Amino acid sequence: MGDPMKGAETEGRSGLIFNIQKYSIHDGPGIRTTVFLKGCPLRCKWCSNPESLNPYPEIMVRTARCSGCGRCVDVCIPDAIALKENAIAIDRSRCDLCRKCIDACFDEAIEMSGRYVSVRETADECEKDEIFYRNSGGGVTLSGGEPLLQGEFTLNLLKECKDRSLHTALDTSGHADWELFDRILQYTDLVLFDIKHLDPKMHYGATGAGNELILRNLKKAAGARSRLWLRVPVIPDFNDSERYMEELAAVLKGIPAEKISLLGYHEWGRPKYVALGREYPLDGLPQLSQERIEALSGVLASRGLAVTVGY
Numbered sequence: 001m002g003d004p005m006k007g008a009e010t011e012g013r014s015g016l017i018f019n020i021q022k023y024s025i026h027d028g029p030g031i032r033t034t035v036f037l038k039g040c041p042l043r044c045k046w047c048s049n050p051e052s053l054n055p056y057p058e059i060m061v062r063t064a065r066c067s068g069c070g071r072c073v074d075v076c077i078p079d080a081i082a083l084k085e086n087a088i089a090i091d092r093s094r095c096d097l098c099r100k101c102i103d104a105c106f107d108e109a110i111e112m113s114g115r116y117v118s119v120r121e122t123a124d125e126c127e128k129d130e131i132f133y134r135n136s137g138g139g140v141t142l143s144g145g146e147p148l149l150q151g152e153f154t155l156n157l158l159k160e161c162k163d164r165s166l167h168t169a170l171d172t173s174g175h176a177d178w179e180l181f182d183r184i185l186q187y188t189d190l191v192l193f194d195i196k197h198l199d200p201k202m203h204y205g206a207t208g209a210g211n212e213l214i215l216r217n218l219k220k221a222a223g224a225r226s227r228l229w230l231r232v233p234v235i236p237d238f239n240d241s242e243r244y245m246e247e248l249a250a251v252l253k254g255i256p257a258e259k260i261s262l263l264g265y266h267e268w269g270r271p272k273y274v275a276l277g278r279e280y281p282l283d284g285l286p287q288l289s290q291e292r293i294e295a296l297s298g299v300l301a302s303r304g305l306a307v308t309v310g311y
Contacts, residue, residue, distance in 0.1 A: 012119070012150075012151075012152025012153045012155060012156045013118060013119055013153075013156065014116050014117060014118045014119070014153065015037060015116070015117060015119075015122075015150045015153030015154070015157070016037065016038045016039065016055065016056070016057070016114055016115070016116055016117075016150065017035055017036055017037050017038060017114070017115065017117055017122070018036050018037075018038050018049075018051055018052060018113045018114050018115070018145075019034075019035075019036040020033060020034070020035050020036070020122070020125055020126070021033065021034045021036065022129060023129075023132070024141065025311075026311040027141040027143060027169065027171060027192065027311075028138070028139065028141050028167075028169035028190055028192065028229075029136075029137050029138060029139075029167075029190070030132075030133060030136035030137035030138025030139065030167075031129070031132040031133060031135075031136040031138040032133070032138045032139055032140065032141050032169070033125070033126045033129055033139075033140050033141070034140075034141045034142075034143050034171075035122060035126070035140065035141070035142050035143070035157070036049070036052060036143050036144055036145060037052075037142060037143070037144045037145045037146070037147045037149070037150050037153075037154070038051075038052055038054070038055055038056070038057075038113075038114050038144070038145050038150075039052070039053070039054065039055030039144065039145050039146065039149040039150060040052055040053050040144055040145045040146040040149060040173070041146055041149060041173075041175050041176075041209060042146070042173055042175060042207040042208060042209050043207060043208040043209075044196065044206060044207045044233075045206055045207075045235075045281040045282050046206075046233060046235055046265055046281075046282060047269060048266065048268050048269030048272075049144070049145070049269060049272070050269060050272050050273050050276055050278060051113040051114075051272055051275075051276060052144050052145035053145070055149065055150075056114065057097055057112050057113065057114030057115065058097075058112070058113050058114060058276060059090060059092070059095055059097065059101075059102075059110060059111075059112060059113075060110070060111050060112075060113050060272070060275040060276055061088050061090060061109060061110055061275050061277070062108075062109050062110075062111070062275055063087040063088060063109065063274075063275075065107045065108060065109035066086070066087050066088050066107055066109040067086075067106075067107050067109075068083055068086030068087065069106070069107070070083055071104040071105065071106070072088060072101035072104050072105055072110060074104070075100040075101060075103075075104045076100065076101055077096075077098070077100070078094045078095065078096055079091075079094065080092070080094035080095040080096075081095075081101055088109060088110065090277065092277060097112070099112060113276075119153065119156045119157050119160050120160070122157055123157060123160040123161055123164060123166075126140045126161065126166065127164055127166065130164075130166065133166060133167060137167070138167065139161075139166050139167025139168055139169065139189070140161050140166050140167070140168055140169070141168075141169040141170070141171055141192070142154055142157065142158065142168075142169070142170055142171065143171035144171070146172060146173055146175065146176070147170060147171070147172060148172055148173075148175070148176035148180060148181060148184065149176070151176065151177075151180040151184065154170075154184055155180075155183055155184050155187065158170070158184060158187035158188055159187045161187070162187045167189050167190075168187060168188050168189050168190070169188070169189060169190040169191070169192060170184065170185075170188045170190070170191050170192065170226075171192040171194075172191065172192070172193060172194070173194050173196075173214060174193055174194070174213070174214040174217040174218055174221065175209060175213055175214050175217075176213075176217070178216070178217055178220055181217055181220075181221070182220070182224070185221065185224045185225070185226050186225075188226045189226060189227060190226060190227045190228075190229065191221055191224075191226045191227070191228050191229070192229050192231055193218060193221060193228060193229070193230050193231065193257075194230075194231045194232075194233070195214075195218070195230055195231070195232050195248070195252075196211065196214075196232075196233065196239070197211065197238065197239050198211070198215075198244075198247055198248060198251060199211075200212060202238065202239075206235070206238055218255065219255070222255045222256055222257070227258055228255070228256065228257045228258060229257060229258055229259050229260075229261065230252065230255070230257045230259070230260045230261070231260075231261045231263055232248070232260060232261065232262050232263065233263045233265065234262050234263065234264050234265060234288060234293055234296060235265045235285075236265060236285055236286060236287075236288055237285075240288060240292070240296065242295075242296065242299050245296050245299035245300055246299055246303075248300070249299065249300050249303035249305055250303075252300075252305060253303060253304070253305065257306075258306065259306045259307065259308055260300060260305055260306065260307045260308070261307075261308050261309075261310065261311055262293055262296060262297050262300075262307065262308070262309050262310075263310065263311070264287065264288050264290075264293045264309075264310075265282075265285070265287055265288060266287060267280075267282075267287070290309070293309050294309055297309050
């Protein structure tokens with residue numbers, strides 16, 4: 001027999017997520033529930049959700065929680081787990097994601113990032129907080145990863161939310177086929193659109209992809225019925241100069257966005273890279289001061305753009 005979940009995934013009836021975050025206040029207006037989908041076509045070096053990048057479930061290990069009991073080693077049939085200095089070490093090339101180590105771990109030091117959910121059960125979970133949305137002007141946000149990478153699931157989930165009269169928002173890099181993007185926008189009240197860099201070579205060097213498709217989709221999305229907020233991650237030695245902000249202002253002047261948010265670089269995702277057995281890509285990169293980001297926001301504001309520092 002074939003995998004029925006795989007068939008449902010293909011048809012958009014189920015999707016792969018890694019978190020449903022309640023009481024979110026940074027992913028659109030009001031109090032929101034944010035559904036984080038797995039998989040992303042970009043590889044931004046500053047990504048704070050590295051568990052979102054790959055479109056399949058992954059094991060995460062929190063070594064600080066490990067007591068060194070060895071129960072996970074005993075149940076691991078492919079011998080993918082060992083204890084080194086009383087801490088878990090996983091050979092991910094041998095791991096078959098059977099979850100036996102997770103079930104055996106009393107310390108909750110091992111967890112699975114990524115689970116398949118149906119459209120209905122996800123919408124049901126989101127709808128539980130409908131009273132908070134109604135009182136605060138909030139709703140449901142799909143984020144990631146890149147929600148457009150699971151296009152049919154994203155489309156069906158947003159449609160289901162609209163059928164339940166829930167406000168919807170889409171947090172996206174804009175790196176997707178426009179025909180799909182356009183269909184999804186029909187059920188999207190607000191688009192949170194990320195702008196990494198205007199220069200295609202700089203964009204490719206930092207994200208592993210060019211920006212031509214993204215910038216084309218930005219112009220098209222700006223003409224859609226959905227409200228538009230822009231987000232700009234401000235990264236040292238990448239886009240943190242006054243000159244770049246002037247170039248950005250010239251481009252965004254013609255985009256009818258309600259606001260532009262400058263988001264300062266941070267290292268909050270560093271522990272997740274360790275938990276996934278990966279090296280942190282920007283080790284040693286300093287964070288920008290609040291004063292510096294405020295100064296850069298002033299460049300955009302002086303050009304007549306509505307800009308905020310932070311969400």
